Amino acid sequence: MTVALAPSRSSVSAGIGFACLGFALYTCMDTAVKWLSAGYPLYQVIFFNAAFGLVPMLAYAQLTGGFGQLKTRRSWLHGVRAALALIGSFTCFHAYSVMPIADVYAILFCAPLLITALSVPILGESVGWRRWSAVGVGFIGVMVMLRPGAGMANPAILGALFSAVANALGFLLLRRFIATENRITFGFYASAATAIATGLMILVFGGVMPALNDLLPIAIGGMLGGSAYLFVTNAYRQAPAAVVAPFQYTQMIWGVLSGYLLWQDVPDTTMLIGCAIVIASGLYILHRETVRQAPVAQGATPAGTVASAASPIKTT
Known part of the structure; x- marks a missing residue:
């Protein structure tokens, strides 16, 4: 058995830098979405x-x-992920339109818990009692944020939760097929x-014909989202x-900051405790x-090639 070489310090530093920038750009995109949702139909905001x-x-x-690297032999895979991305966009962007961005993020952060739970039936993975316990504790946090009897009546909160489910399912498909698909195809086909x-809607x-002063945030918001995925x-x-x-959790900082400003x-306090x-x-x-995956055995995926089950890549 051989062990995969650890990435260099410069590579890790670059990865951290890309992550910080990418997640910050996602918040910029979400801020633009919330800003535009007041004056445009939701489907038009998603189109932009x-x-x-x-x-x-x-x-x-x-x-x-x-562009040849965008070719795929699994059109069904990207069709399913595109459907999840479309549904997730509607539910998530609606939540942004009526809720503070930081509150939506707090609910979306339950996606890693969903990924862990769903990896058993979808990927056939084995989840030990420690991770099941963490999932259980995490869902207690979700219930704290949802406020049963009060928050559950809020369609926007349920929409954000549904978006987290769609994000988790989309990521599990990405994890299942990333070894044989170019990574950029997942974001490209979902967006296309x-x-x-x-556009058909x-x-x-x-x-609504875009106002002149909206053209810049419309263009910048979308391009920042695409750039965030790449980073x-x-x-x-x-x-x-x-x-x-x-x-990824640094998004809460940027979400609180943009929402306040x-x-x-x-x-x-209740939302922060649950989060x-x-x-x-x-x-x-x-x-x-x-801990479970270390060390990486010969024939396994080297560290950094596939994101772990606890780290979904946002595509909506």
Whole structure:
């Protein structure tokens, strides 16, 4: 048995840098979505985001080997992921439109718990009692945030939770097939299909002509989302998932900051307590995943090639 070589210090540093930048850009995109949702139909906002998100992806594909790398033999796979991305976009973007960004993030952070739980029936993985315990504790945190009897009546909160489920399912498919599919295809086909579907909705149901002062946030928001996907996927390419994944939680910092500066939103104590429980559970699951997979045996996937089950890559 041989052990995979650990990534160099410079590679890990680059991965951390890519992760911090990528997750910060995701928050910029989400802020643009919330800003635009007040004046445009939701399907039109999703169209803007997906269509402009294709620009950096196409540019990256051209610069790193040409458009040929976007070819795939698994159209069904990308069709399923595109459907999950479309549904997740509607539920998540609706939540952004009526809730503080930080509150939506707190609920979305339960995705690693869902990934761990769903990896048993979908991937056939074995989950030990420690990780099951962490999942259970994490869902207690989710219930604290949902406030049964009060929050459960809020469709936006349920939408954010459903978006976390869609994100988890999409990531499990990515994890299952990433070894034989170019990583960029997952983001490209999801965005392309979403743009086509919502573009047809605009033709059928009508849209709103963008105001001149909205054109810049429309374009920048979408391109930042596409760029964020590229930065985060490259972060996992440069550094082990155990190093990269925790930086996803920095989105809470940026979400609180943008929400306060633009809308004077401040998360309440109950939401913060629930979020802290979920984050702690996710980090423990990541720790157990890292312990379980080390050392990497010959024939296994080297560290950093596939994100761990506790670190979903956002594609919506």
